[in-house]
Amino acid sequence: MDKSKKRALEITACKARIGVIDAVHAAQSGHPGGSLSICDALTYLYFSKMNIDPHAPHDPQRDRFVLSKGHCAPALYSVLAQRGFFPEEELLTLRKIGSRLQGHPNMNDLPGIDMSTGSLGQGISAACGMALGAKLKGKNFKVYTILGDGEIEEGQVWEAAMFAAAKKLDNLTAIIDNNGLQIDGKITEVNSPEPINEKFRAFGWNVLTMNAHDFDDIDRAFNEIPQNGKPTAIIQKSVKGKGVSFMENQVGWHGTAPNDEQRVQAIDELCAQLQALERGV
Amino acid sequence: MSETIKKATRQSYGEALAELSEKYDFAVLDADLAAATKTGIFKKKCPERFIDCGIAEANMMGVAAGLAAVGETVFASSFAMFAAGRAFEIVRNSIGYPHLNVKIGATHAGISVGEDGATHQCNEDIALMRTIPGMTIINPADDIETKAAVEAAINLDGPVYLRLGRLAVPNVNSGDYKFELGKGVQLKEGKDVTIIATGLAVNEAFNAAETLEKEGVSARVINIHTIKPLDTEIILKAARETHRIVTVEEHSVIGGLGAAVADTVCAGCPCHVTMIGIPDVYGYSGKAEQLLKEFGISSENIAQRVRGILRED
Secondary structure, three states: OOHHHHHHHHHHHHHHHHHHHHHHHHOOOHHHHHHHOOOOOOOOOOHHHOOOOOOOOOOOOOOOOEEOOOOHHHHHHHHHHHHOOOOOOHHHOOOOOOOOOOOOOOOOOOOOOOOOOOOOOOOHHHHHHHHHHHHHHOOOOOEEEEEEOOOOOOHHHHHHHHHHOOOOOEEEEEEEEEOOEOEEEEEHHHOOOOOHHHHHHHOEEEEEEEEEEOOOHHHHHOOOOOOOOOOOEEEEEEOOOOOOOOOOHHHHHOOOOOHHHHHHHHOOOOOHHHHHHHOOO | OOOOEEEHHHHHHHHHHHHOOOOOOEEEEEEEOHHHHOOHHHHHHHHEEEEEEOOOOOHHHHHHHHHHHHHOOOOEEEEHHHHHHHHHHHHHHHHHHOOOOEEEEOEEEEHHHHHOOOOOOOOOHHHHHHOOOEEEOOOOOOOHHHHHHHHHHHHHOOOOEEOOHHHHOEEEOOOOOOOOOOOOOEEOOOOOOOEEOOHHHHHHHHHHHHHHOOOHHHHEEEOEEEOOOHHHHHHHHHHHHEEEEEEEEEOOOOOOHHHHHHHHHHOOOOOEEEEEOOOOOOOOOOOHHHHHHHHOOOOOHHHHHHHHHHHHH
């Protein structure tokens, strides 16, 4: 990837992380850990990969995105705001009465949300339906979805995985956010879904792995998606809470909002990262 | 009213999908039950618009939601037990909440599933679907009404639950019947009591009223094919004019048509409501007609209950 493009994506992802912290802090409720782990993938999708236009959010030809791990809505909202779907200030209304930024995304409330999600395991089925819809109508749009690694403990995910391969949905890409943690602890200790790569491969998918926080590697993975009639799973090795030192790899930050002091520390750290990126250090 | 030709509403549903495919553009999903739900009739005619999702109802409902989200009108079919029961939360969150254009064709509803027994006799689906905001629920009584309901569902923007049966039933409506979504149909005038029924119970209610008429009892009969949104006007009118209401359905007395009618009269014109339906128990195996008699959903049982109510007064 071109260096300046990479730098621009890194800057955007960092701004998105600042938005996540501010939104969850303002709401005093929400899920910062898993939101921070998917900011880079979302930034890549919305700024580099997907055919979308914030001024035509309902264009039938657009690519679709489904946040199957719907509780990480703050990351999606923050990236959509960066992309110009709605004003950035609105992030501070997250989870408040009357807000378009519901606790979990609702497609009828906010432009840019392609599917209502939140109940785990359901988004991937809807993404399959969208990919199938493109095939039925002979359209070329692509469908992307992000699932949590804990989320794939839901049986419906594997019904959908079987379906996507059986129906040859090669226009579907699922990113598995493999940060290794779920509410009750390490995924390997709660009810291990590992080996994730072998499971998807056995279900008939292409399986790729990428470093979730390296745009060169993200770009490499997306460019390696084979055109062979199969859906693709990209397992992204990520850090829960990425970018905020005291949140990184801490299961306690799954669904806890930072207090005022913690917010200041988190924003200071992210702003330092942003300044370093902008200075080109 | 012809008793000679009987047809299950699932059969009418499959035929309607095939017939209407010439007029409308829609896709049909099934979960390995095309031969039983009769979506197989559509499949034969439009194989490219039929998607078998296999034995995975949760995913099927999600796929239906996704198809609808990209502009398709979709029918998703399975037995009521799996469509409304197993997949309830997907129907609620992925279809109901975003108000997507998915039509759920739920066959084998109620006790009249028969021999398969309790695990497959879904007596809870109306109750479950009624709690989903924006869900339209239609429980047609016969072949004519089913075909009209399928077309009405296509023309409605939003989720619809079509409750369909396995057992062959006679037509209660005539060929010139005009189906109106959300409107109850008065099939017979009466002033002593009103029998309000839905689905296959409509024919039984009508026959019971005919029998009672000969005994000097004037029973009004109302067919409520659309359980949600409910025609409260026709129900309140009946409450005001006949003062007694009997509801009949092959569904639990908890949360079904009877409960919806009781809610309506409690709020608008309190009167005596007797609910005939499945009490708070599981069903069991047997022939459909025998089970309907066992649970009081036959014309003889209904007439008997009405006689009892009028004697009490």
